[in-house]
Amino acid sequence: MIDFQTSPQDYKHWKLDFDGPVAYLTMDVNAEATLKPGYELKMNSYDLGVDIELYDAVQRLRFEHPEIKSVVMRSGKDRIFCAGANIRMLGKSSHAHKVNFCKFTNETRNSIEDASEHSHQRYISAVNGTAAGGGYELALATDYIMLIDDGSATVSLPEVPLLAVLPGTGGLTRVVDKRKVRRDRADIFCSIEEGARGQRAVDWRLVDESIKGSIFEEEVAKRAHAFAADSDRPSDAKGVTFTPLNRKIDGDRVQYDLIDIEINRSGRVATVTLKAPTDAAPADLAGAHAQGADFWPLALCRQFDDALLHLRTNETEIGTVIFKTSGNGSLIEAYEKLLEDNADDWLMREIILYWKRTLKRVDMTSRTLVTLIEPGSCFVGILAELIFAADRSYMLDGQIEGDDTPEAKIKLSAFNFAMMPMSNDLTRLETRFLGEPETVERVKAMIGQEINGAEANKLGLVTDAYDDIDWEEDVRLFLEERVGYSPDALTGMEANLRFAGPETMETKIFGRLTAWQNWIFQRPNAVADDGALKLYGTGTRPSYDFNRV
Amino acid sequence: MSESIRADLVEVNYDDLIPNNVDLSNDRRLKKALEEWQPNYIDWWKDMGPEGFQESEVYLRTAVGVDPQGWAVFDHVKMPEYRWGILLAPKEEGRKINFGKHKGEPAWQEVPAEYRSLLRRLIVIQGDTEPASVEQQRYLGKTAPSLYDMRNLFQVNVEEGRHLWAMVYLLQKYFGKEGRQDAEDLLQRRSGDEDRPRLLGAFNEETPDWLSFFMFTYFTDRDGKMQLAALAESGFDPLSRTCRFMLTEEAHHMFVGESGVSRVVEKTCQAMNDAGITDPYDIEAVRKLGVIDLPTIQKKLNFHVSVTEDLFGAEVSTNGASAFEAGLKGRFEETKIDDDHQLHDATFDVWRVVDGQIVQETEPALNAVNARLVYDYINDAAGGVKRWNKLIKKMGIDFDLKMPHMGFNRRIGEFAESFITPEGEIVDEATWTAKEFDYLPNEADLLFLKELMQPEYRQGEYATWIAAPKVGINSKPGDFEYVKIYGSSN
Numbered sequence A: 001m002i003d004f005q006t007s008p009q010d011y012k013h014w015k016l017d018f019d020g021p022v023a024y025l026t027m028d029v030n031a032e033a034t035l036k037p038g039y040e041l042k043m044n045s046y047d048l049g050v051d052i053e054l055y056d057a058v059q060r061l062r063f064e065h066p067e068i069k070s071v072v073m074r075s076g077k078d079r080i081f082c083a084g085a086n087i088r089m090l091g092k093s094s095h096a097h098k099v100n101f102c103k104f105t106n107e108t109r110n111s112i113e114d115a116s117e118h119s120h121q122r123y124i125s126a127v128n129g130t131a132a133g134g135g136y137e138l139a140l141a142t143d144y145i146m147l148i149d150d151g152s153a154t155v156s157l158p159e160v161p162l163l164a165v166l167p168g169t170g171g172l173t174r175v176v177d178k179r180k181v182r183r184d185r186a187d188i189f190c191s192i193e194e195g196a197r198g199q200r201a202v203d204w205r206l207v208d209e210s211i212k213g214s215i216f217e218e219e220v221a222k223r224a225h226a227f228a229a230d231s232d233r234p235s236d237a238k239g240v241t242f243t244p245l246n247r248k249i250d251g252d253r254v255q256y257d258l259i260d261i262e263i264n265r266s267g268r269v270a271t272v273t274l275k276a277p278t279d280a281a282p283a284d285l286a287g288a289h290a291q292g293a294d295f296w297p298l299a300l301c302r303q304f305d306d307a308l309l310h311l312r313t314n315e316t317e318i319g320t321v322i323f324k325t326s327g328n329g330s331l332i333e334a335y336e337k338l339l340e341d342n343a344d345d346w347l348m349r350e351i352i353l354y355w356k357r358t359l360k361r362v363d364m365t366s367r368t369l370v371t372l373i374e375p376g377s378c379f380v381g382i383l384a385e386l387i388f389a390a391d392r393s394y395m396l397d398g399q400i401e402g403d404d405t406p407e408a409k410i411k412l413s414a415f416n417f418a419m420m421p422m423s424n425d426l427t428r429l430e431t432r433f434l435g436e437p438e439t440v441e442r443v444k445a446m447i448g449q450e451i452n453g454a455e456a457n458k459l460g461l462v463t464d465a466y467d468d469i470d471w472e473e474d475v476r477l478f479l480e481e482r483v484g485y486s487p488d489a490l491t492g493m494e495a496n497l498r499f500a501g502p503e504t505m506e507t508k509i510f511g512r513l514t515a516w517q518n519w520i521f522q523r524p525n526a527v528a529d530d531g532a533l534k535l536y537g538t539g540t541r542p543s544y545d546f547n548r549v
Numbered sequence B: 001m002s003e004s005i006r007a008d009l010v011e012v013n014y015d016d017l018i019p020n021n022v023d024l025s026n027d028r029r030l031k032k033a034l035e036e037w038q039p040n041y042i043d044w045w046k047d048m049g050p051e052g053f054q055e056s057e058v059y060l061r062t063a064v065g066v067d068p069q070g071w072a073v074f075d076h077v078k079m080p081e082y083r084w085g086i087l088l089a090p091k092e093e094g095r096k097i098n099f100g101k102h103k104g105e106p107a108w109q110e111v112p113a114e115y116r117s118l119l120r121r122l123i124v125i126q127g128d129t130e131p132a133s134v135e136q137q138r139y140l141g142k143t144a145p146s147l148y149d150m151r152n153l154f155q156v157n158v159e160e161g162r163h164l165w166a167m168v169y170l171l172q173k174y175f176g177k178e179g180r181q182d183a184e185d186l187l188q189r190r191s192g193d194e195d196r197p198r199l200l201g202a203f204n205e206e207t208p209d210w211l212s213f214f215m216f217t218y219f220t221d222r223d224g225k226m227q228l229a230a231l232a233e234s235g236f237d238p239l240s241r242t243c244r245f246m247l248t249e250e251a252h253h254m255f256v257g258e259s260g261v262s263r264v265v266e267k268t269c270q271a272m273n274d275a276g277i278t279d280p281y282d283i284e285a286v287r288k289l290g291v292i293d294l295p296t297i298q299k300k301l302n303f304h305v306s307v308t309e310d311l312f313g314a315e316v317s318t319n320g321a322s323a324f325e326a327g328l329k330g331r332f333e334e335t336k337i338d339d340d341h342q343l344h345d346a347t348f349d350v351w352r353v354v355d356g357q358i359v360q361e362t363e364p365a366l367n368a369v370n371a372r373l374v375y376d377y378i379n380d381a382a383g384g385v386k387r388w389n390k391l392i393k394k395m396g397i398d399f400d401l402k403m404p405h406m407g408f409n410r411r412i413g414e415f416a417e418s419f420i421t422p423e424g425e426i427v428d429e430a431t432w433t434a435k436e437f438d439y440l441p442n443e444a445d446l447l448f449l450k451e452l453m454q455p456e457y458r459q460g461e462y463a464t465w466i467a468a469p470k471v472g473i474n475s476k477p478g479d480f481e482y483v484k485i486y487g488s489s490n
């Protein structure tokens, strides 16, 4: 099992140092400490294990260190920044693992960009040597790239010439979309092994600065402090410590404090139940800060994030994920109000941003997502987003005979409007009702109102509503039918349907990359025994099938 | 009418609103669905069922059990009050799937998810034919040649209604909301309606007169029999059990058809003999006797056989292959066929037109299951034609009714593009069109039939063109009031 939980004292590959408002995140990969046997992480190359630590560090920098206003990403190795994803590891991995790996690394890169843009914790990369492939992509995720000018340090994306694959972490898209490198220059850059260095790298906008080795560290520090001075993060606030999650894995059951996962292996379905708070929200912002990692919205989000990563990575055969909620929904509103009313407080902002990223992770999860709204559930505000994140959502209309639990209700809040954009920059409701924007307005007017099954169905908030007599059977029929379909076709279909509306850099990265990269990862030119990925490092030239597809 | 049901026969629960032997009272979901559907069904029946006789009391058979012996009781009942219900043949313990790739596995009690849409489609198509024939026949009561025949018409109609119930039961029980929607749609389509026709061509044709009705119940209900027989082989056990019981009823419909044509033929020959006419083609003279000339009967036969053959679909069909391979729809009398029932290497010879000749070509047997079913149908249907000919011969008339060639007048399948005479000769379009009304009824024929068919509502009396039946229904005497047209006064 791959565990996404870690903490700085357990890091094998990263180190955190602090200098006032500036943090140094130093990559110093331990070549022996691999996630799986069969390869060595030489030259600061990485596998998923390295990236899991990076994700943890990025999260902790945001939450545990409000005083950190800029982060320098650097290397602990001499004349090597990062060599990218380990090629031997890729050559040995199953297709599913490669895809999951690419997806997770992209999400982490996106969260770095999110930190720079929205948390005002700006990332700088101090490229002290070779930054190749994923190494340069890591730098591309930061806001500002400083390249040492020592006559040898380069940035490069050599995947096409060397490996017959693509820069798998959004490299191509970020080069032209984010750094706005001219397409023919980008074409040259991406088709030469040696990449670019010095002034040319600056001229082509591949990096922001090229700096002599003698003053490199000094200049980096200066730049970092200058960025820090522009940040609105507080200097004197107390961070929230990310205490270890209380998670129990017991066969087909995974339990967190606020989340239950039940896996039905023969049905290939996991049911994820998110629970409402049991206690009333703290009276004020200070109370929320005092609760720290136990503050319900943060606690639930952390557990949900981990649950999603666990299911994605460790339960690849579970093709359908059902979301349910349970508990007293009336308590949720007060928590949301604290968040909404204090959105400029650094912690409340971080929690809102964390939910935004986690819900995007839901969108990006290649499982059939089904939300079931039953009596006893609490689809209020942020939790109601799960209805709109799902491929299908069904609501039990009315009560269950012989059970006096009141009928299920949905309650929308500001969180369903503007606060939780998808990667296409629209809200889930805007995306859902792309063809009927007036419906978004209509349901916006219903913020705070209880909406029962029949109304929700009429408004189009759910796929369908069934009464208790039909409920079980109709849901069962849908699930059974679903699990019979080709998982690949479903992944493709769902990913195509989820992101209606405009393209953004994020949608491009995920859309193009997952389609093209995954396809290339299946092609003999890359992965056959005489394909480039397999032959890399052996000195033998791969033999390509030269038919263009 | 409940008091008339003999207690020892009751294995069907008539206490429920909907009679059934599927333990409906303990299935809330199905019960709700059926109870919601039932009023719409009754509305449909009143709207599209027999026109003008909804208040009449008809001596109807109602199924009270599924035992092939003694499964019914008879009583006078108003058709809208008929106890339509859900009746399945008894469950055979340990039944297996007998063909296709799941052969040997236990029969399914639930629909396998991967076959749900295919199966749903099969059930919807079968279900659509049932109300369609009621719609096609709705005006015939007004020209009934006797109360006996009128009663048979209505009996067939209510049972076709019950067949619809049988298919709706499957849709609602096993297919969730989509199935419920299908059940509703079955009540929305209308035979012959331009905007929302029934699914299959033959079920949008008119049944304009009683000769057509008899031909339809003999030939087209026999398609029903073949389809039901193929579905009765299904690995989906509830479908199999449903169809097995429907087959019991279908046999009665074909009896109405075969005996009806037989009585028409008998009366024609009788009248010719009485008048001393020996030439069956002296149509004018025969018609003057108030009976239907044999060549017109042949033309009607040609029409009904050819449109019914189209119901089997294309002879070579991947849909047919999929349904067989999946174990959903077998061949006719599948389990009696001596082969491996999987057909992966087997072949079957299919008739088709090649270079202007009708020849047999070898096809993979799996793709040719429709061909086999329609050929089996043609054999099966030929039996009645033989018996009619025996009767004609016995009556001393020199005439043979003939099954038209399978390629005659086809719109679907191998012969759809060719022009083939009833004798099986390929001709060009112009030749065929010039002779079309030698093969098929023309307007004058239809007009003659229309004028001939005046109602005969008196007890024990029969229209001029049809002989009395040999025995009455449920051994009732000849003058029994099978239909109390204006209801009973008590």
Ligand SMILES: [Fe+2]
Binding pocket: B130, B159, B160, B163, B224, B250
């Ligand atoms: Fe029928």
Ligand SMILES: [Fe+2]
Binding pocket: B160, B221, B224, B249, B250, B253
């Ligand atoms: Fe029938």
